[in-house]
Amino acid sequence: MRSLVVDYQTSSGVVHAVNDVSLEIEPGETVGLVGESGCGKSTLGKAIMHLIPANNGQIVLDGQNITSLSPSAMRPIRSKMQMIFQDPHNSLNPRRTVGNLIAQPLQVAGYDKAAISARVAELMTQVGLPPDAASRYPHEFSGGQRQRIGIARALALKPKLVICDEPVSALDVSIRAQVINLLQDLSDKLGVSYLFISHDLTMVQHIANKLIVMYLGRIVETGSAETIWKHPAHPYTQALLAAAPVADPHVMRSRKRFVLQGDLPSPTDLPEGCAFSTRCPFATDHCRQERPILRPLGENRRTACHYDLVDQIESAASASVSSLSRKAEEKYKVGARA
Numbered sequence: 001m002r003s004l005v006v007d008y009q010t011s012s013g014v015v016h017a018v019n020d021v022s023l024e025i026e027p028g029e030t031v032g033l034v035g036e037s038g039c040g041k042s043t044l045g046k047a048i049m050h051l052i053p054a055n056n057g058q059i060v061l062d063g064q065n066i067t068s069l070s071p072s073a074m075r076p077i078r079s080k081m082q083m084i085f086q087d088p089h090n091s092l093n094p095r096r097t098v099g100n101l102i103a104q105p106l107q108v109a110g111y112d113k114a115a116i117s118a119r120v121a122e123l124m125t126q127v128g129l130p131p132d133a134a135s136r137y138p139h140e141f142s143g144g145q146r147q148r149i150g151i152a153r154a155l156a157l158k159p160k161l162v163i164c165d166e167p168v169s170a171l172d173v174s175i176r177a178q179v180i181n182l183l184q185d186l187s188d189k190l191g192v193s194y195l196f197i198s199h200d201l202t203m204v205q206h207i208a209n210k211l212i213v214m215y216l217g218r219i220v221e222t223g224s225a226e227t228i229w230k231h232p233a234h235p236y237t238q239a240l241l242a243a244a245p246v247a248d249p250h251v252m253r254s255r256k257r258f259v260l261q262g263d264l265p266s267p268t269d270l271p272e273g274c275a276f277s278t279r280c281p282f283a284t285d286h287c288r289q290e291r292p293i294l295r296p297l298g299e300n301r302r303t304a305c306h307y308d309l310v311d312q313i314e315s316a317a318s319a320s321v322s323s324l325s326r327k328a329e330e331k332y333k334v335g336a337r338a
Contacts, residue, residue, distance in 0.1 A: 004057035013268035019217035032208030079157040086166040088146035092138040099134030123152040144175035223301030
């Protein structure tokens with residue numbers, strides 16, 4: 001995907017939901033896409049799936065530009081990419097049996113009845129459901145089981161890419177780990193790639209190889225999930241990590257907080273410079289005047305910030321915001337772009 005742009009026209013103006021976003025997903029790779037609600041991550045996933053149109057940029061799958069393909073031209077491409085939706089209840093037709101729901105993409109693809117029956121049984125076994133439950137209806141299953149049905153349906157045509165749009169956020173905490181482990185096992189076994197969309201960094205940490213952090217329609221940091229988790233380079237990434245829940249109450253109470261200040265800009269009227277400058281304790285006049293671009297920061301890592309802050313962000317969690325604002329330009333500025 002290259003320089004993708006998705007805008008919405010509203011009564012208040014144009015909402016820049018996805019603004020010049022580029023990313024790559026390798027075969028068998030799981031890429032985590034994280035950010036606050038409203039940052040554009042779900043819009044990005046839907047644009048890739050052609051559920052909403054892109055205003056600009058390119059979506060490339062297996063070397064083919066599919067951005068402007070018509071619905072009929074997209075039909076043979078659909079088998080290569082599928083989607084797991086957030087709500088396992090509303091994404092399943094309550095009037096159809098589970099077997100029929102999983103079989104539907106196979107029927108559209110032209111499989112015969114015998115092949116469909118065998119494939120449905122195979123898929124149900126793969127996701128941890130008994131094949132003889134195919135005659136039951138979605139309401140007869142728990143939330144976690146319904147999401148397993150959604151996963152089976154998404155994998156029916158052996159896609160190369162699956163967009164996972166908050167696939168565990170509607171589930172009980174005790175069930176989330178089971179579904180995450182299932183997705184990992186299926187990726188290892190089938191070689192399928194995931195774009196795993198979530199606002200919960202603790203979930204993404206366990207499944208993603210690479211992490212992409214979005215803020216108001218733009219990527220602000222990208223790199224290996226392990227590196228970003230341990231050493232975030234962008235203040236917004238650190239704020240997301242600080243907000244992530246920790247199971248140990250002693251650790252939760254003792255860890256330093258990184259509380260954002262200021263107001264979230266309107267998506268219809270973004271700041272001239274860095275969109276995060278209204279909430280960033282490191283922001284300077286340079287940040288407010290010029291938008292930073294994604295620049296290399298070590299091997300296979302990039303950040304959209306004028307400053308190198310990896311070593312300073314942790315200490316910033318306990319420093320006063322006013323003090324940081326005064327000293328940021330002198331202490332943390334390196335290689336500012338003119």
